[in-house]
Amino acid sequence: MSILVIAEHDNEEIKASTNNVVTAATNLEGDIHVLVAGSNCSGAKDQAAKISGVAKVLVADSAEYEHCLAENIADLIVAISADYSHILSPATTNGKNYMPRVSALLDVAQISDITAIESSDTFERPIYAGNCIATVQNSDSKKVITVRTTAFDAAQNDGSAEVVDLQESHNLGISEFIKEEIAESDRPELTSADVIISGGRGMQNGDNFKILESVADKLGAAIGASRAAVDSGFVPNDYQVGQTGKIVAPNLYIAVGISGAIQHLAGMKDSKVIVAINKDEDAPIFQVADYGLVADLFTAVPELDAKL
């Protein structure tokens, strides 16, 4: 049996999270196939074919897959599922949206957000905001899995897989894309950045995030935020790092004015080096920080900026 990986892409490009999932799939036995479902997605298709370790790329290029509506994508995946022992996707908002639908249609459990593969049926996954790691063994004939991308390195791009066009049309017609507001930024994406600087409630308002931007420019960093900063309207939702936001694990994570609630730590505590800047010396963020600086962020951050 083969393994099916569902690609994350924007029709033009494959997202790095796809490469992480391919690496996870190499821990299982069987050829790795990648499904690219989109519309005018030849750019993504070509990139998928280059991912190392991929034997075959399946392409479903049709208007009904353009915006990754869960109803249509799930029906497509189910239609081609027969030959696969494992179906994997990244635990992105897209993967989290369509994969449980796939599982239920196949009448199998889903194993969410896995961080390690012990065998073909046994996986590790964090529960309770990462305060516990559960090792679970699944008894279903087909495993439907979402993968925590930070737990697996990205596969290289020096392969050349066979490409097969699928003639599969699945349009349930019960949902319709209206619009999207996607932030345009020259900065790296949060989930794949090497360096992240995040602001919390201590930033006081959205304007003050400018002082983080200047540091981010010098370090080539992405900018993140705690839930408190997003709820207060300082920055948009796509900045949120945490249990129910984005899970990140950069080489360097700088937490500025973030107290360190369990839910925030769940999203960043696997970072290689953590720096915390906070004026409250009792803030829980210092318990996970490699380097803590007890200082007023409004003096410390500009000073850091000047010294980089």
Added chain:
Amino acid sequence: MKILVPIKRVVDYNVKVRPKADESGVDLNNVKMAINPFCEIAVEEAVRLKEGGTATEIIAVTVGSSASQEQLRTALALGADRAILVETDIEVEPLAIAKLLKGVVEKESPDLVILGKQAIDGDNNQTSQMLAALTGYAQATFASELKIEGEKALVTREVDGGLQTISVNLPCIVSTDLRLNEPRYASLPNIMKAKQKPLDVIEAGSLGVDIEPRNKTLKVSPPPVREAGIIVETVDDLVDKLKNEAKVIT
């Protein structure tokens, strides 16, 4: 419009949960239990739809042991009209919960089902999507805004890149994200009134679906511990450590 709001009893979000010493499971002895935060947002959204004249009846439902009646009473105090407990003592997985909820959907025929996107215990984020699959309804997950327009729901969703708006046919399944609303607190008079509201108990077995677990938890262990770090005195010290000790900047 009739709204069904499935909720879940979970460990309070302030509790730092630990594995049992023998790693056989999670230590839940004497911890505070509460309604899952995302479910509270779901109840609030339903109550606002009723207050705005769109909804006529709100039914809260949960799958669990009889202790879950406490959380159903909370939902009733927040504004649900009646409640249903689908009672079982086995630890049901999302697929089983979705199958049981489908049974409730068939009995109640709601126009809209609103539920939390994720329970903060298992962190699965599956039930709403599975319920949508089993009922054949459209799904609008991770909602930060919900408008009912005739026979459709217009839903803004929190996605990785920002926000996406979709239109879905009713009946549909909506799962709530954090920014959908800020739930109210139940007032004392409403807590008292909630005790008189109807709460029906259905045996899970009576719904005739397979709820046997498919996953076996072999062990629950603590996450890797981070080595304790140091406090630096100045920004200069910090830059020096990052450059020369951690070597993460140049």
